[in-house]
Amino acid sequence: MTVIRVPKIFGLPPLALKASNTLLRLSELDYAISSLFSDRSKALEVLSKLWIEVEEKLPVSFKAAHDILAQKFPHQISRIYAEKISQIATEEGIRKFLLKMRRDVQSVLIPPLKKSLRGTKGPTFLVKYRRKQKCSFVLKWTNQDEIACNVIYEAFATNFMQEKHLNPRSGFFVPEIGCLDFERSIHEMPNREQTNLSSEMCIKFKRNFQRITEIYASKIASKGVLILSERIGGENLFDFILTTYRELTREQKEKFFNRLGRLAMLDVVTGNLDRLVQIFTDQGEYTLQDLEANLGNVMVVWSKDKNAPFLYAIDNGIEKDLISSDLHRKKYLSFLQTHFSSRNLERMLAENMVKSIQHALDTQVDDVSTGNVVELKKQFQFFSDELYPLAYPAFLRGLEEMHFHLYENLIPSWESEKASPLKNYLKSNHPRLLAAQQERIDILKNLRRS
Numbered sequence: 001m002t003v004i005r006v007p008k009i010f011g012l013p014p015l016a017l018k019a020s021n022t023l024l025r026l027s028e029l030d031y032a033i034s035s036l037f038s039d040r041s042k043a044l045e046v047l048s049k050l051w052i053e054v055e056e057k058l059p060v061s062f063k064a065a066h067d068i069l070a071q072k073f074p075h076q077i078s079r080i081y082a083e084k085i086s087q088i089a090t091e092e093g094i095r096k097f098l099l100k101m102r103r104d105v106q107s108v109l110i111p112p113l114k115k116s117l118r119g120t121k122g123p124t125f126l127v128k129y130r131r132k133q134k135c136s137f138v139l140k141w142t143n144q145d146e147i148a149c150n151v152i153y154e155a156f157a158t159n160f161m162q163e164k165h166l167n168p169r170s171g172f173f174v175p176e177i178g179c180l181d182f183e184r185s186i187h188e189m190p191n192r193e194q195t196n197l198s199s200e201m202c203i204k205f206k207r208n209f210q211r212i213t214e215i216y217a218s219k220i221a222s223k224g225v226l227i228l229s230e231r232i233g234g235e236n237l238f239d240f241i242l243t244t245y246r247e248l249t250r251e252q253k254e255k256f257f258n259r260l261g262r263l264a265m266l267d268v269v270t271g272n273l274d275r276l277v278q279i280f281t282d283q284g285e286y287t288l289q290d291l292e293a294n295l296g297n298v299m300v301v302w303s304k305d306k307n308a309p310f311l312y313a314i315d316n317g318i319e320k321d322l323i324s325s326d327l328h329r330k331k332y333l334s335f336l337q338t339h340f341s342s343r344n345l346e347r348m349l350a351e352n353m354v355k356s357i358q359h360a361l362d363t364q365v366d367d368v369s370t371g372n373v374v375e376l377k378k379q380f381q382f383f384s385d386e387l388y389p390l391a392y393p394a395f396l397r398g399l400e401e402m403h404f405h406l407y408e409n410l411i412p413s414w415e416s417e418k419a420s421p422l423k424n425y426l427k428s429n430h431p432r433l434l435a436a437q438q439e440r441i442d443i444l445k446n447l448r449r450s
């Protein structure tokens with residue numbers, strides 16, 4: 001049996017704080033090493049010599065060994081451990097400390113944290129500890145909307161079931177997320193358990209993550225909420241198209257496009273306008289437009305022994321105006337009314353998906369600076385050539401299936417007792433979002449009756 005280790009960062013506040021202290025310490029060390037040494041093997045060489053020096057001095061004189069730690073290590077490094085070094089009182093203490101420092105240095109030989117280059121908001125940081133295989137997660141600065149919207153997507157992905165890791169009928173997964181809401185001083189775990197943070201705890205968390213942000217994004221985080229997310233071990237849709245897509249069989253490709261179609265239908269219903277289907281408003285009516293799809297908001301997980309790629313919906317924010325502006329909400333309802341009354345609904349959406357994806361590829365192909373550009377363009381062309389013959393019909397089926405699934409399962413579940421935990425959560429954390437979702441569900445229900 002494989003034991004899935006949940007990173008400590010997803011634990012209760014004291015455990016999460018400890019994990020954030022470790023992350024900060026390693027980030028500081030990573031920063032010090034990269035600014036002090038031309039390469040990391042050089043750092044290891046210099047530090048190893050100092051460790052040996054401490055070990056040699058230790059049997060002779062505790063004080064001399066302690067002095068090396070306090071004075072001979074580069075200041076930028078000993079500064080990180082200053083408090084710990086000052087507390088060491090015994091020979092055993094020095095040995096333990098050396099072990100810890102060595103482990104830390106090993107952990108940052110490959111930096112444990114990097115800023116995601118794909119997103120434009122955030123900033124988003126990808127964390128992976130080299131020494132702890134399963135310990136990876138994502139940090140993202142955002143606002144409360146994104147958390148609450150993600151909770152809705154999670155419910156729709158699983159059809160309000162608790163077993164989150166079963167293959168969901170909806171065709172996609174959602175990463176587990178917790179958060180630190182600095183505006184309301186709340187810590188929230190992936191099971192939605194909330195704790196009110198003391199101001200001291202809140203300050204400590206904030207200081208840690210602000211500093212990490214400063215180190216890796218060279219800026220002060222200005223947003224009020226930090227998402228702590230399960231890290232999905234795949235590629236986002238853009239990278240997947242660029243690298244892996246070609247290896248799928250025809251059947252796997254069809255399944256993959258089908259799942260994208262399902263997700264796209266749900267996005268339209270919930271009002272998520274920042275993924276595949278592009279719906280635009282310029283104060284007036286909402287209309288389908290062939291704008292650039294956001295291929296960064298889907299993660300694709302595939303390995304050769306699996307049947308078809310799994311999709312994870314990430315960055316599930318629902319358009320801000322569709323939560324808080326009465327005018328936009330009304331206009332969007334009339335968009336839904338018009339389009340869901342049309343027999344051509346799925347065809348229009350599938351067409352829009354193809355065009356918006358093509359648009360994104362055309363725009364972004366020149367932005368890809370790594371790798372062989374000619375080869376990349378060929379790969380894009382290969383994908384583009386399959387958009388109409390292969391993707392379009394599969395999108396169409398996926399859209400139809402989700403449309404059906406909505407009426408058969410999701411809307412009845414939303415109206416049932418099963419949805420009470422979700423609705424209670426939204427009622428106390430984001431009532432306007434709940435009201436906006438209810439309006440859109442009501443429109444769909446009325447349309448089915450007529």
Ligand SMILES: Nc1ncnc2c1ncn2[C@@H]1O[C@H](COP(=O)(O)OP(=O)(O)OP(=O)(O)O)[C@@H](O)[C@H]1O
Pocket residue numbers: 116118119120121122123124126138140175229230231232233234235236274294295296297299314315
């Ligand atoms: N949970 C995750 N697991 C793995 N990778 C992730 C995860 N979340 C984000 N990423 C990576 O970081 C990228 C940016 O993430 P995200 O979409 O959340 O940021 P963003 O700044 O809001 O993006 P944008 O504004 O461009 O939509 C993703 O495309 C993906 O490559």
Ligand SMILES: [Mg+2]
Pocket residue numbers: 119120294296297315
């Ligand atoms: Mg995104």
